[in-house]
Amino acid sequence: MNLTLDTLKQAYAAGKITPRSLVKQLLAEAKTYQDHNIFIHLLSEAELEPYLTMLESSHVNSMPLWGVPFVIKDNIDLAGIPTTAACPAFSFVPEKSAFVVQQLINAGAIPLGKSNMDQFATGLVGTRSPYGACHNAFDFDKISGGSSSGSALALALNLCSFSLGTDTAGSGRVPAAFNNLIGLKPSKGLLSTSGLLPAVRSQDVMSIFALNAQDAYQVFEIASTYDKADEYARQELTLTPPAWPAKPVIGIPDKLSFYNDELAKAQFFDTLATLKNLGYEIKEINFEPWIETAKLLYGGAWVAERYTAISEFFDAHESDMDPAVAKIIAGATSLSAQQAYQGNYDLQKAQRLTQAVWQKVDCMLTPTTPTIFDIKAVQADPIKLNSVLGTYTNFMNLLDYAAVALPTGFRTDGLPAGITLFSAAGSDRQLLKLADQLHTEFVNTAGAKQTPLPIAQPEHFNTPHHIPLAVVGAHLTGFPLNGQLIERGAKLLKTTKTAPKYAFYELAGGPILKPGLVKINPESDQKGASIEVEVWSMPKQHLGSFLALIPSPLGLGKVELIDGSQVVGFICEPIGLEGATNISHTGGWRNWMKERNA
Structure with a gap:
């Protein structure tokens, strides 16, 4: 059954299925995958009844999520169900659900189970669990990726509609890449971490696995409710990522490592070729600062936060833990305050070095991982191979980015491959919109059960930080006042026309020539014209200062475009038409300037 959100809603509306019958079916199917070690706790019929x-x-x-089944990583609390973090000796039963989980339940979603994971969210492999190693949905001998391994597998094997993971160093992106899924690593603070057992509390985020970007966006809309009780929570509108043009400029690392995996390398460069054929501008960026920053998460003092999160338990139960996890956390006990400060200095330097990249590109693109490994290989060399997988993921939260893992096809050996798109904090919606536009350019189905992808719907992705602004005259590209848009971070979205309902004038006065766009009264005998406009994306926080520069009789109002949509744009008060020249016949300011100069 297709469990994507809109398809499931349609099935419910048509009476083809009920939540009760669906849950019964999914529980039965989950039991057929016991050898994949997906769940730590699958809810019983009695636990699901409420x-x-x-x-x-x-x-x-x-x-919004009426009857939608979802799965929860087992370091996230669900009321009345044990939270183990994949360590039986640590298990406890929370009295209330994590804030995000409760928002989803309030929206009608049904929690099906708590999923397996790398113990204490320490790992990118999915093998560090006493409940068994998680097996890849496409190849039983390959790793699933971690630490949110069971959450990704449950979705890839069509046992839920979406799932929750966490992401500190890549845990919400690596399993997505290995199992043909969308993995959203939100900006820090947008999804509450209340009720989440920390790994590195200052850097943790809760992540979303989805079959497509549209589903991820719908879940994000609900899950990103502001939690005033979470000290690390941020309100989305306080984050102001740069505006993007219709086709963002994409940066890629100038040097790439695939650890001798020629299949991964070939798939990545095929992806770049596709993007170039689609008209995207690709720029190489010196990636050394990002690579060096990635080393700080495990090589620096942030490891001490892993110890801090479970220090009392660790001191009493180190022998009850996975050996690789215990070894990593034990390393924190020898760290000094001096090393902690040095790590912060190094991070501050990296943040300054990398900040300038957003003046050159709109988003960055990397492989999600350099390669993939067999389960046996990881078990034989658990720390080194795990470190390889974090090459392109470990720096994300340290540098305060939003990121989306996007499937981009299959290697010649049949395994999924993917990229990660990332940009400044607050760009979550922009990244999901781009992922939605690109997803079907690379693959036709999601997960491992051939779930069809929906047609891209870019109009559904609201970006609250920016507002479309239509300009018609001196603010057009190449004209004298265009700099007023550029200096405010606006980006050109498209060149289009108004609906054929306007008259267009050159207004009297100067020294800079000004246009006047006036909507015609539909009851008059005057015939309307379509006038060329440029639509720019303007950061909302700069709209007021821009409006202050607009001289009377001009102002901002609603302008109807030829496709029927309405955007904010320049309009003219009727009094401004005294002495004006009607130039509607030219179809736009650019044409009028050519005619006027001639």
């Missing part, structure tokens, strides 16, 4: 009863007392699809 959620089903609540839904049955409400109208079908009366909530």
